[in-house]
Amino acid sequence: MEQRELVVVGAGPGGYVAALKAAQLGISCTLVERAEVGGTCLNRGCVPTKSVLHSAEIFAQAKEAALFGVRIPEASVDFSAVRDRAQEVVGRIRDGVESLLAANGIELVRGEARIAPGPLVKVTCQDGDERVFSAHDVVIATGSEPALPPIQGLDGPRVMTSDGMLSDVPCVGSLVVIGGGVIGVEFASAYADFGAAVTVLEALPRLLPTLDRELGQSLALALKKRGCTVCTNALVREVRNETDGAVVVYESKGEVREVRADAILVATGRRCDVASLCADGLELACEQGRIVVDGQLRTSVPHVYAIGDIAAGGLQLAHVASAQGIAAVSAIANVPCEIDLACVPSCVYSNPEISSVGMSEAEAKESGIEVQVGKYLMTGNGKTVIAGMDRGFIKVVARADDGVVVGAQLLCGRATDLVGELALAIARGMTADEAASVIRAHPTFEEGVGEALEAVFGCAVHSLPKARKAVSR
Ligand code: NAD
Numbered sequence: 001m002e003q004r005e006l007v008v009v010g011a012g013p014g015g016y017v018a019a020l021k022a023a024q025l026g027i028s029c030t031l032v033e034r035a036e037v038g039g040t041c042l043n044r045g046c047v048p049t050k051s052v053l054h055s056a057e058i059f060a061q062a063k064e065a066a067l068f069g070v071r072i073p074e075a076s077v078d079f080s081a082v083r084d085r086a087q088e089v090v091g092r093i094r095d096g097v098e099s100l101l102a103a104n105g106i107e108l109v110r111g112e113a114r115i116a117p118g119p120l121v122k123v124t125c126q127d128g129d130e131r132v133f134s135a136h137d138v139v140i141a142t143g144s145e146p147a148l149p150p151i152q153g154l155d156g157p158r159v160m161t162s163d164g165m166l167s168d169v170p171c172v173g174s175l176v177v178i179g180g181g182v183i184g185v186e187f188a189s190a191y192a193d194f195g196a197a198v199t200v201l202e203a204l205p206r207l208l209p210t211l212d213r214e215l216g217q218s219l220a221l222a223l224k225k226r227g228c229t230v231c232t233n234a235l236v237r238e239v240r241n242e243t244d245g246a247v248v249v250y251e252s253k254g255e256v257r258e259v260r261a262d263a264i265l266v267a268t269g270r271r272c273d274v275a276s277l278c279a280d281g282l283e284l285a286c287e288q289g290r291i292v293v294d295g296q297l298r299t300s301v302p303h304v305y306a307i308g309d310i311a312a313g314g315l316q317l318a319h320v321a322s323a324q325g326i327a328a329v330s331a332i333a334n335v336p337c338e339i340d341l342a343c344v345p346s347c348v349y350s351n352p353e354i355s356s357v358g359m360s361e362a363e364a365k366e367s368g369i370e371v372q373v374g375k376y377l378m379t380g381n382g383k384t385v386i387a388g389m390d391r392g393f394i395k396v397v398a399r400a401d402d403g404v405v406v407g408a409q410l411l412c413g414r415a416t417d418l419v420g421e422l423a424l425a426i427a428r429g430m431t432a433d434e435a436a437s438v439i440r441a442h443p444t445f446e447e448g449v450g451e452a453l454e455a456v457f458g459c460a461v462h463s464l465p466k467a468r469k470a471v472s473r
Pocket of ligand 1: 046149151178179180181182183184186201202203204208209234235236237267268269270315316317346347348349
């Protein structure tokens with residue numbers, strides 16, 4: 001039995017950030033990982049997906065290059081090079097994280113961990129050794145994996161999850177995406193830009209159903225414009241695997257329909273595996289398959305914390321896991337954590353990009369909050385015109401009585417980079433006036449944020465004026 005101050009299980013963006021924070025706070029930390037450092041986000045999620053999307057964006061731009069006065073006679077996609085590029089990016093970032101862990105004196109144990117009462121952490125190491133750590137505190141950060149719904153035929157050779165799409169980056173002429181959530185629309189967007197015939201089947205009435213209605217609807221229009229077929233209210237019933245392709249059978253508006261494709265991506269959510277983490281009768285209170293935690297990420301078992309996808313309640317996002325890792329370790333070290341865990345930006349790296357933070361207008365109304373919405377159409381934004389982007393908007397939702405910003409939704413160039421300043425405004429309780437009161441450089445996409453903030457009170461300079469009363473002098 002080896003004594004440790006802190007054992008963190010899982011080295012994804014939750015676990016490795018928790019370990020680094022522990023080192024900063026002077027807590028000696030052992031980090032256990034059964035696969036690669038960086039977890040899903042770095043190895044099979046956010047990072048390689050964004051690399052593939054970046055390749056798709058470059059190809060889409062190359063096809064449009066003549067519009068900008070650049071002649072590219074024949075642009076084509078080398079899918080194995082797209083995959084190699086994604087793997088190279090992943091490798092570089094992973095090396096960086098491993099160096100950071102080593103430089104901070106964090107002990108990295110490679111193996112499969114199970115947690116037992118004590119708390120004890122029992123590790124079956126990759127070299128076959130069994131090690132048992134008795135820890136003062138344990139942080140569980142084991143993430144999630146793609147969930148396959150109970151649909152017949154999903155075991156066929158042409159059916160993939162995001163894991164398979166990223167390890168292969170297959171060259172396909174046609175792709176059916178089951179699920180119009182974040183993963184589904186990101187792959188649909190990339191493959192539409194690569195020139196594949198893409199069909200998205202979403203069971204609910206719109207794409208990205210958890211976000212503001214206008215975001216999913218506008219994205220559907222943008223995808224359709226690039227040749228995608230988007231079917232909402234489409235519930236997939238079965239996949240038939242045939243020699244020359246797979247056929248997806250779905251139900252829509254009371255009719256049974258079929259669509260054939262070279263490959264099928266299943267993107268219908270992710271699941272957590274709590275059961276195989278618990279040994280010797282350890283029982284962690286769970287809710288819908290995820291571990292119940294309090295505001296300081298404490299589970300029902302003393303000295304055991306859970307963060308990231310496996311912790312119930314939070315959004316399953318890498319940056320949430322990292323923030324929770326910092327909050328959990330701060331609680332362990334008994335120091336205050338200044339991060340506002342309630343204000344979480346969500347980003348979708350589709351073309352066009354989408355981001356959202358705080359409340360939508362509909363959510364504010366449901367909560368009985370009267371709001372004013374400032375909306376700026378990015379067609380009036382210089383950088384948007386320069387980049388040749390046609391659709392886009394930024395919406396800011398502010399409380400009607402005092403002007404405090406409570407939400408924002410963006411669909412425009414670099415939306416994923418712009419959402420940060422609106423998240424800051426929300427987390428710090430700023431009014432739209434206060435958030436608008438800095439000079440934004442010209443020409444930038446960011447100017448649109450300023451305009452949307454000003455539009456809350458009808459004062460956006462680059463929007464057509466609403467009917468004004470004559471001002472007498
Ligand atoms: P999701 O829950 O976001 O979306 C799944 C979609 O599939 C839902 O809209 C659901 O209605 C639909 N669906 C379910 N069963 C269906 C069926 N039988 N037929 C048709 N549609 C069906 O899940 P996801 O897209 O797999 O993403 C998983 C998690 O990973 C999410 O929490 C997401 O936020 C996170 N993620 C985030 C990013 C990012 O931040 N950019 C990227 C990838 C994943």
